[in-house]
Amino acid sequence: MMHSDIKSRPAYQALVPDLAGSRHLLVIEGDALPPGRLATLSNTFAPVADSLHTWLTGAPAVEGIAGKLWQLGSVEDVLDTLACATRGYGMGDRLYVLGTEPFLWSVAGAAALIGFGPGQLQLEHAGSLRRRVWCTHCHVTTENVTTGIVACRGCSRHLLVRDHFSRRLGAFMGVMVDAEAPGEIPAIEEVFA
């Protein structure tokens, strides 16, 4: 479920071009794309196609995509490309990101560093609900978590994955599940498929 009572959990919305922008950058995690979503996106973004660049990661079949297409290997390539952006981004730029939550917040974080404000950014969730989990004890993040309890990659403690979310870290909080009664670890179940 994407809904949560915890207010730090971001709400995501379907991307729509912001006509107040003068240049548009659409960044898509190819592996997270539902069938047919690329085509509907292209329609939605048709009005700004002349000033649109689309960065697509992974290798999905591309047919009739709006704007100028760039294919990038992975999220790391997206981050590098943003970080070494030779062309200056400014007030007129709009960034639209579509993908899993770790992807969205990795890109959002890199964009914030080069000056994108909240009003210039839209995020749409697609694909798996798997989470990036930040360990409150050793501060190491564990990627691609689909279970409600996960062993931390850094300190091996079993962490309960809470809904509390940090945009800066792009991660959910993980807290040792058996701190009060060492060894009492509830059954581990898949919940973020």
Add this chain to the structure above:
Amino acid sequence: MSIAFKPEETFRGDYRYRNSDAAILRFPFPFPEDRYMYSVNIEPHTRSGPSDVYLHAFDVDEHYIAECRDKAITLERDPGRCQVLPHMMMAQWDTLELLMESLSADYPALFSLTKEGDDFGSLWTWINRPLGIEQRFVFGDAETLPCEPFEYITRQAQGDFAICDQRDDNLYMDAGMVTSQADWSLEFDVGMSFMEWHGPVPLAHQTGVFERALKYLLMLRLGQPVRRLNWTMSINPRLDTSPESYPEWGPDRASVTPANAGEKVHLRVELQTLWRLPRSNAILFPIRCYLASLDDLARVPKWGKRLHRVLSTLPPQLVEYKGLTRYLPAALEWLAQRDDGAELPVGTAAGVTRLNAPVSG
């Protein structure tokens, strides 16, 4: 006024923290009624109130030296407990100035500040007698202090501090010195907005408490600080109940029995004040933590009884959120023996000037 400091106290390991009778009597007991629920409990910080802790801008008490030492230990182990985002330098100086001016005005026997001018570039001399510090520095020039100004001054103050930057009609937690928190992580929260960092709190969002509190704070005025009390419970008089160190203190929650609850279970009250800062327009949020065991509190009969009633009717979401689930039954059993059910007057005042004899230990 002279304060008898207790530098030998500890807040971990052998827990040599104790409250004197005077410290118990001035405890900021947070429950005016037999039931508790979240509300927008904000009032002017007027230097008066039902306890002595309200008399000064920043309360200094008998635990001052020991608390500053405990803070230094925590920072040594985890330097990330102090974080300041780069755009907060002005707010750092605002904080240093507010603390130095308030402490030296309120406690002239303990602290002194001599200024050759009020503006950036003036030479200031700060003397902290309890900690044996004398520091000459140039106000506005961080190079002339041993560390950045926010860390420098908050290491010499009891309690935690957050600084909230105000922009886009919101508050952002863009700096903090957090070594005695009730289970929240600065490293996780830094940079968050008011609603985000309050995300995990149950019920209060739904009843509009945070919306109204934020509106109120955005209009906070210079020279008109406000305050509120918050509370939770801790096992042992431990200041560092952070999520970072939860593996260390979590097991203590399983150690409580009806026999030892009196000395193990502590009411943890936070006196939170809110100050508009003059140059940065940020808000300083000091969180001053007071700890008293059930043994301590029951020596004021009204407090022991009231705590029993509040805890036995606490909404289950709050029990869970505050982490009381595992030991609440034992604490209630202990408290029930000290509650005769008599009607209690509304208000937090102790209603006595002398304490009953200690009940256990």
